[in-house]
Amino acid sequence: LEEGEAEKVSELISELHPADMADLLESLSPVQRAELLGQIGQTLDPEVLSYLDSDLREDVSETLGAKEIARVLKRLESDDALEFFEDLSEELRTQVLARVPVTIRRLLQEGLEYPEDSAGRLMQREVVVVPAIWTVGETIDYMRSHKKQMERDFYDLYVVDPRYRPIGKIPLSRVLRNKRHVPIMDLLDEGVRSVPVTMDQDDVAYLFKQYSLLSAPVVDTAERLVGVVTIDDIVHVVEEETEDDLLKLGGVTETNVYSAVLETTKSRFTWLLVNLGTAVLASLVIGIFEATLQQAVALAILLPIVASMGGNAGTQTVTVAVRALALKQLSGGASQRFITKELLVGVANGFLFAGLVGLVAWIWFGNPLIGVVIALAMIINMAAAGLFGTLIPITLEKLNIDPAVASSVFLTTVTDVVGFFAFLGLAALILL
């Protein structure tokens, strides 16, 4: 596709939706990407940049250069422009700021002052505001005469008091359904939930989900209206948030399939190192029972079964617990009930698998006592998995440590140590 006639390529590309164009750029190798960008250059649709994966933005923006970026930023909506701008290098930012009109410069600089991942970074600055004393007719006339300033589509009007604090909002359909003489205040949704500009985006997303909001006004510390967050901004936040939990539970911090081998190796190393520490701890437990193992080497064969069953049962519990915590389902009495329930589930499955594994071990090694030992160890370990699979994430959450990151390390340490100790300890007592 890439090699060959430049004209044909740019023709094909001009027909692509900006989102598909962004996908195309993402799927290319860095060299191909630079080549393609060089070719299409000035004709690149600004929208493409807002669809681009954030890890690729740096790469693409280096290729484009400050002048081109300035051109593009002028044509994006305020929230998309800020999102792209915040990913630029310090140097490029300064260069770009020098090239954009003063109004956009001010918006970008203000935007960067809000904390990362806050409502201030998420919001759109374009809000259509009307005074409380207007009628439907006056509102329509105002909109018709200010057509040029309101290029973009919007869905709600906001009404503010004289100090610019939001009083409420009016869905556009209500303006259209009513006669010209109707006062705007009669159509108002009052008691609108305002979002402070510094609120974390996860909390904003929670408000939207909890109260099925479509949009919310964003206010500064003086409660003045500064922007509006809409539900389409929230979709990405919600997805990122859940995805974050998923990745952390899997022991990875990056989503990026495009990053380099070296970078990925480094980012995974830490997690594996922590895990090595816990694995050594488990081995130390086995080491205590070296004498026991020497007398009955069959026990070594069964060790992975004990560890694996405990680990998996615990992972199930941790997964449910981490999600329940993220969804704020474990407050007050619910948390108590959840711990009890998971403990009971662990014990129940413990008994079931004790029977099963005990039988297998008995038949395999022709010794009923080995069956008894592994059965008892299974019950103890799966009960521990249920109990600690809930207690660990809940405790971490209380200590303000992200349970998605740390829970599984702690948990497998517990199930390995408890499992090996129970199994080999009981073996030493019963078998020898």
Added chain:
Amino acid sequence: LEEGEAEKVSELISELHPADMADLLESLSPVQRAELLGQIGQTLDPEVLSYLDSDLREDVSETLGAKEIARVLKRLESDDALEFFEDLSEELRTQVLARVPVTIRRLLQEGLEYPEDSAGRLMQREVVVVPAIWTVGETIDYMRSHKKQMERDFYDLYVVDPRYRPIGKIPLSRVLRNKRHVPIMDLLDEGVRSVPVTMDQDDVAYLFKQYSLLSAPVVDTAERLVGVVTIDDIVHVVEEETEDDLLKLGGVTETNVYSAVLETTKSRFTWLLVNLGTAVLASLVIGIFEATLQQAVALAILLPIVASMGGNAGTQTVTVAVRALALKQLSGGASQRFITKELLVGVANGFLFAGLVGLVAWIWFGNPLIGVVIALAMIINMAAAGLFGTLIPITLEKLNIDPAVASSVFLTTVTDVVGFFAFLGLAALILL
């Protein structure tokens, strides 16, 4: 809170937002819940039901009874009503259908005919449609004179051709910004992406995310407009989808922290049973080398380290792969590059940890050869983790098997078997 004066309770409750009321119901025990519902009875806000966790709906609907449900359904939006209705038992459905007006009955029955989790179940039936020949003025007049039929707020007008196929949509703000004489067709967004009524909701969500849609028309097999899906319906789909992957990777199928112990035990049993099979397989590999173990019991102590490091490195890769597949990032050449990259990352981390673990083992057991054996095994196993951590999910996806469910079982089987085989096999060769 619950015991005591009924009046005070219902007063407190009437001030709650329906979403918070739903949360309150969820956090109560079944007995308390029934009591509270009995007390507030007729005054229950219909909206509460649409906020309720779907697992609790059955419980709550049994308590409410058919008459009360019919009252509630009449007052919900068509998509919320259908969502609640589809969770009812067969018996309750029939009773409720007999009690609702014929228009609602038809909508509910039609809705149920669409496949589960399809666009048809998600969409709203209320769409405001205007003919292509109207002007802005005629549209506004129509809306003013049909005020009663358009009780609900909406954000886009749809324009259809004479056969009721959607031609495009018009954001309301454009209608307000233009003079009465402007033809409606001048304001049209053409080339709107229609969604077939049977399309799976995950695919609908993908379209919305990919093209940043705010709403999309839903069409039947004759391409006639039957409803509209809006972005607020999609937020839940996106969250569920990612959550589903998270839970499946954790080996659980249910999110529900409210379900009973017995149910949960049963649902987790299957996964653990599969896992037991793979653990036994790993044990069989150890069994092959029983003679080797007898001569050097120290090897048994190191087994968990080999298994755990391979398992964790593989889980990291699988997690990234499952997400990348869900986000459709691994098409064509990208998949090839991803496999190569993960293999290299595995080898790189393999060498790092080989050095580290080899040193630890040497010092621990005072035998450099043990260090060499575990180091080599580590490299082999982590390379296998990188390779199979990508190949397994990608192959499963090609076979139309959900990679989130099955990948980690296959993967840990591979890393256990490869790890134990490499470690004990090399030990038999080098050490003895």
